Amino acid sequence: MQDLARRLALLVLSTALGWRPTSRRMAAPRIVMSALSPPRHVVMKFGGSSVANAERVSHVAELIASQMAEEGTLPAVVLSAMGKTTNCIIAAGERALEGRVDVSEIRSLHLESLAALELPISTGAEVRGLLRDLESLLDGVSMVRELTPRTKDLIVSFGERMSCRVLAATLSKIGVPAVPCDAWTLGVRTKGMFGDSVVDEACYPEVARSISDLFSQGQVPIVTGFIGHDADGRVATLGRGGSDLTATVLGAAFGFDEVQVWKDVDGMMTADPRVVRAALPVPFVTYEEAAELAYFGAQVLHPISMQPALRAGVPVRVKNSYNPTHCGTLIAEEATIKERRSVAPLVTAITSKRHVTVIDVVSLRMLGSHGFLARVFDVLARDRVSVDVVATSEVSVSLSLDEEQSLSPAALEELSEIAQVELKHDRSIVSFVGDGSRSTELIAQVFAVLAANDLRVEMISQGASKVNVAIVVQDDQAELALNLIHGCFFGAPLPATCGGLAVGELAPGLNASAVAA
Template sequence: MAVMKFGGTSVGNARAMQQAIDLVAREKLNGAPLVVLSACSGITNKLVRLAEASGRSALDEALLLAGEVRRHHLVLTVELIKSSELQAELAAKIEEYVAGLEMLARGVDIVGELTERSKDTFCSFGELLSTTIFAAAMKEQGHDAEWLDVRRVMITDDNHGFARPLGDICRENAGTIIRPQLDAGTIVITQGYIGAALNGRTTTLGRGGSDYSAALLGAWLHANAIQIWTDVDGVMTCDPRLVPEARSIRIMTFSEAAELAYLGAKVLHPDTIAPAVEKNIPVWVLNTWHPDAKGTLITNDTERLSGMSYGGLVKSIAVKKGQCIINIRSNRMLGRYGFMAELFGAFSRYGVSIEMISSSEVSVSVTVDDKCFSEELLQDLRALGQVDIEHRVATVSVVGDNLRMSKGVAGRIFSSLRDVNLRMISQGASEINVGFVVEEKDVETAVNTLHHEFFSGEETVGIFEKPAGIP
């Protein structure tokens, strides 16, 4: 049994949704799959804007956005569904959802405050709408398929906005609610991203949480594969918007994929890998528009990996823009203990995550998201020493399993970047990542130079392939 997760672009319009339906029908030949859907592309952003408009009492704007959500799904229904009777039935369901959305907006407007709990409820409507239409279309086309409200299964804590599942309860629910339907040959269609707390209130797993939902459900149901369907031919050697010659990676380890996700690669949500690693379930990243392309297999299966050994060289280059460097210099560091605890304690107090770090005897440099730190944090840091900030920088990370143990790789990285001004270098605990920081204006030059250095030779044959063109 496979879990098939389709992202927003794979269900964004009638043509995309029909393609996804055809893929699910094809997979059914191997046993009924569990289908996990995101909201249609752009809808979650619209719902966030709607929620924020309600919170600042811009009710007219909020209701206008609700109307756009209604129109999108009504058009999708008309284009996808053939039966006028079923169209009318779905239109009534869409109206019921949107009426609930509008009622919530009015309630928040009256109270004058948008809570995380209310925001979770706003955001849940996208997945509920996309799965309702998808399930109806599958049934109309003669498939044995059932819609399932995932909030019956995905029970979480009450940390709204970033809820974590209660594993034992969820595992039992998956076995008693989903498994019997799959075993009976019924395709189950449900939502990613959302869940419910023990009190029944809707929660969300965080942006991009549909991948996480799919992996968790796959682990609880002992799936033999988790398929992540998107609009690219798998995990790429680099962002093709930066490097047109970027290739699809045929196979990679869980540790490589996790590192790439945390370092800024957009294909996978960072949390996706953990449940798959726990159960050793292979994860496939595939292209909805080119389903016969090989895509990327993520696995720790030594037999599969040994068939495509790459000698510990680079697999991919990840970029994270919108960063800044905070440099802290202090003589208090020299030969004394406790300074780093104070430093990291300051970041912890303000909930700021450090991306990259480099240190010397009397200075520490860290990178953080350029939008996440406050003047209050900077004041606390200035109590420790002299503080300088460099804005508009990006982290570039070169990733490959056992990279640190491969002789000459670091030399190749930095010699190829001799014409690029490196603002910071970091290679520490991770054996599979060498990172550095450049100004944002130098990102394109840096990654294209690195890509040519590591992906233009014979050493990459059999591991990477050029992606098919998207129609």
């Protein structure tokens, strides 16, 4: 531990003496220290499961310290609420609407963690103060029997604010000069609706200056994910999964060398390992591939979180906090990924989205129905419905809605005035992300696999990005379809015949190096 503390001190000293990274936005001069190697600046984001209790908080603190000492990184840490705290706070808000105020579960987790970690009295006072403020807000909700989106965002923010103080104190205890930072104190500003805000990119210069100031003081910022302030100084949340977005926003604003998203899996996989037991780690993925995989069901990253990193060209790496030596998955620009891959795979990964509804809309006028599609999508827009997959012809359109979306009776009635409308429930989207230039080859193999096993495709669509092809099958066939197709593209044993291939045989055009890539 003494050696670790010495190396941490040297790392912090190198920054305090004036070394700065080359920021993509700030264009600050790079001052190379002659005696000390310049640190590598990274964002390290940890989700709730990574800091679920005192033991996990201690593990994350040691992980951060070891990364700093052994790899020469100087991080900004983005943190989610501890464990299931966000869910507990939301449940507490719902109870308050019924006149019952109870934060005992939230209080127990945090106070027990403070005691187990033996943190300073000052940290305990901060956390207890936040718990009192949370309880007071819930008392107000209980009295007026109203929980507005604005108030809900405010109460939800307490989870991240408490976890950051716990981790910062834990790091300070082992020699890392960490400071808790509510995101708005760094300048993170939001716009849009409460509960689903986005970060205003106009705040990037202020965020960059704030982080630079903290680094120049030799401090490691522990930043609340998921939250910010709107233009009027009110707390607003970025929606579920928003902590990933906070991490990539910081990465883009300051120009970090890398954004590391620490999860409980070894990066992205070729398929969901809970469904496909033969799933393999994916070492390299482009931004576009990662965004498509996230949107169509992969749970590793939030889809919107890719955008700031993509626009700024900041690499993102998904790593496992339970297995920190694993290289994880690197997400970067296409040119960078091509350099890393020995062979470009036909399919990078396969994912699925279950329990979707397919809506078939066929024009009553048949041919020559000018403006038909425009009218259909106008109805959807006014009903605030977001569509996943679309397939069209001159007189019809098929589209899918996920399980959280549904058309109102009024919208269905309006569509029925211009078309025959059929709703098909209990469907699944199976999405293949990979080499868009070889989509014909991909589709041919997929259809051969499914036809050989009597699985029917009800809809097919290729995205404008060309890296994604999606099909729709019945829910009860989705798991078999995933395993069959994964077996063909990645050479794993198959549960049945697969388009004429022997069990375990690679699909045509694949080889061992492609699978390994």
